[in-house]
Amino acid sequence: MNQSSPSQPLADRLRxxxxxxxxxxxxxxxxxKPLTRAVERGALHSMIFWGPPGVGKxxxxxxxxxxxxxxxxxxxxxxxxxxxxRKVVESAKAPSRPRDLFSGDADNEDAPTGSIxxxxxxxxxxxxxxxxxxxxxxxxxxxxxxGATTENPSFEVNSALLSRSQVFTLEALSMDDMRTVIGxxxxxxxxxxxxxxxxxxxxxxxGDARQSLNLLEAAHTLYPDPxxxxxxxxxxxxxxHLRYDRASEEHYNTASAYIKxxxxxxxxxxxxxxARMVAAGEDPLFIARRMVIFASEDIGMAQPTALVxxxxxxKACEVIGYPECQINLAHxxxxxxxxxxxxxAYEAYFRALDDVHKLGNLPIPFKIRNxxxxxxxxxxxxxxxxxxxxxxxxxxxxQKRRYYLKP
Numbered sequence: 001m002n003q004s005s006p007s008q009p010l011a012d013r014l015r016x017x018x019x020x021x022x023x024x025x026x027x028x029x030x031x032x033k034p035l036t037r038a039v040e041r042g043a044l045h046s047m048i049f050w051g052p053p054g055v056g057k058x059x060x061x062x063x064x065x066x067x068x069x070x071x072x073x074x075x076x077x078x079x080x081x082x083x084x085x086r087k088v089v090e091s092a093k094a095p096s097r098p099r100d101l102f103s104g105d106a107d108n109e110d111a112p113t114g115s116i117x118x119x120x121x122x123x124x125x126x127x128x129x130x131x132x133x134x135x136x137x138x139x140x141x142x143x144x145x146x147g148a149t150t151e152n153p154s155f156e157v158n159s160a161l162l163s164r165s166q167v168f169t170l171e172a173l174s175m176d177d178m179r180t181v182i183g184x185x186x187x188x189x190x191x192x193x194x195x196x197x198x199x200x201x202x203x204x205x206x207g208d209a210r211q212s213l214n215l216l217e218a219a220h221t222l223y224p225d226p227x228x229x230x231x232x233x234x235x236x237x238x239x240x241h242l243r244y245d246r247a248s249e250e251h252y253n254t255a256s257a258y259i260k261x262x263x264x265x266x267x268x269x270x271x272x273x274x275a276r277m278v279a280a281g282e283d284p285l286f287i288a289r290r291m292v293i294f295a296s297e298d299i300g301m302a303q304p305t306a307l308v309x310x311x312x313x314x315k316a317c318e319v320i321g322y323p324e325c326q327i328n329l330a331h332x333x334x335x336x337x338x339x340x341x342x343x344x345a346y347e348a349y350f351r352a353l354d355d356v357h358k359l360g361n362l363p364i365p366f367k368i369r370n371x372x373x374x375x376x377x378x379x380x381x382x383x384x385x386x387x388x389x390x391x392x393x394x395x396x397x398x399q400k401r402r403y404y405l406k407p
Contacts, residue, residue: 010217011210014184015059022056022063023209024177025170035060035168044068046138046145048123048153048162051170052252054208057148058121060170065117070144072117077125082133085118092116092142116143123147124156131158138164150252172207181209185216186228196230204237206253254280259290262337263298270337271330278326288314291332301407302342309335348404355398362395 016022019029019036028035038044044064049057058074065072073088092115120126126134137143138161145165149156153167173181182201186193193201193216205212219228219236254276261269277287288310295310313332317325367389371382392399 009214010185010188011213014188014213016056016063018067019060019063022059023180024173025056025060027171028168035064039064039067042068044070044117044144046165048147048149048157048165048167049170050149050151050153050167052150052172052207054205054210054212055170055172056209057170058119061117061119061146061148064146065119068117070115070117072119074119074121077120077122077130080120080126082130085130085133085137088116088118089137089142092137118143118145120145120147122149124149124151124153128158131161135160135164173209174207175202178202178205178207178209178212181212182216185213189217189220191220191226191228193228194230197228197233200230200233254282255286255290258287258333259294262294262333263341265337265341267334267337270333274329274333278322278329284317284322284325284329285314287329288317288332291329291336294336297346298341298343299336299339300342300345302340306336306339342407344405344407351403355401359397362397364395365393368393 019039022029025035027033030036047064049060051057061074062072071091073091075084075088120134123131134143134145135158138145145161147153147157147165153162157165179198179202182193182198186198201212201215205215215237216228219233222236223232225232254273258270258273258277261273274287278284291310292307292314295306299306309332313328316328320328366380367383367385369376369381371377376382394401
């Protein structure tokens with residue numbers, strides 16, 4: 001465990017220092033597991049840690065860097081920019097690391113030159129240009145990038161950067177894991193947590209270790225008794241001191257309930273979960289982005305204008321912001337929840353994608369190939385192509401395949 005000052009938040013004090021101390025993620029950590037093997041073999045490469053909040057993404061990045069003897073620099077994509085990246089690159093190329101680099105975020109000062117691990121939290125917040133700026137330094141080994149994201153990296157991380165990184169999917173902590181976390185927290189505070197209180201807290205934190213420790217510490221601050229009871233804990237959770245903002249990262253459950261309510265056409269339920277997200281201070285673009293995805297994934301061809309409406313809601317949120325854009329979000333929610341649903345386009349695409357993954361790049365029929373040069377025409381590129389030809393344009397091996405099935 002971290003031997004930090006008691007003035008530090010409990011979650012920081014209990015941050016694991018080795019893989020053996022990490023709770024959860026047994027599919028990645030342990031004998032012959034991929035992350036453990038990477039560390040043991042010194043095969044440190046760029047990685048993306050994808051998973052919900054409070055499951056150890058930052059902790060694992062620190063441990064991986066430390067056990068590989070690398071210097072560790074942490075940045076948040078919410079506030080970092082290209083100049084910050086330049087500073088890290090300059091430090092990686094310098095004979096020694098400036099000690100004031102990013103207010104002491106760098107560890108392992110004695111590590112060799114050029115061996116920096118850049119941990120970029122919320123990497124999905126970096127735009128395409130910022131991610132592109134990182135790429136050459138990752139490619140040439142100046143930086144080893146570890147990105148952390150709560151969003152699907154397939155959609156949020158540039159394909160070029162993603163192809164040079166290994167994606168590790170982290171899971172929410174189980175109830176048993178949460179009980180272990182709470183037990184460690186109670187021991188550090190020198191208190192006993194009643195079983196009922198521990199169960200309540202584990203359920204309330206919903207797989208988020210950091211949140212459970214923050215709530216435990218705050219409850220103990222309000223009620224500094226040697227035993228924390230369930231009643232004390234419930235009372236503490238009513239206090240404004242324990243209200244959590246967007247890191248009310250129950251936003252995963254709430255966002256899921258919101259989408260599923262719209263999918264089922266439950267307008268009132270969708271509005272309720274929307275109101276919960278807005279009241280918790282959720283980023284309006286986070287909500288609007290899911291509306292745009294929903295418009296194509298769940299409504300699709302049944303009402304193609306849904307995508308237009310969802311995009312306009314997104315733009316309105318960008319331009320107007322809170323509090324006014326909550327009205328735009330409500331408007332879009334009612335429209336999308338009320339719309340007819342059709343997933344045929346979504347399902348057709350993923351059937352096609354499945355063939356791409358299984359069969360690779362099958363040869364494109366010659367008649368629909370581009371033929372900008374004489375040589376290409378001689379080779380048969382574009383030959384026999386006719387406008388509105390009804391013959392299949394699919395590769396020969398899958399000529400009869402049908403992906404889009406009209407409802």
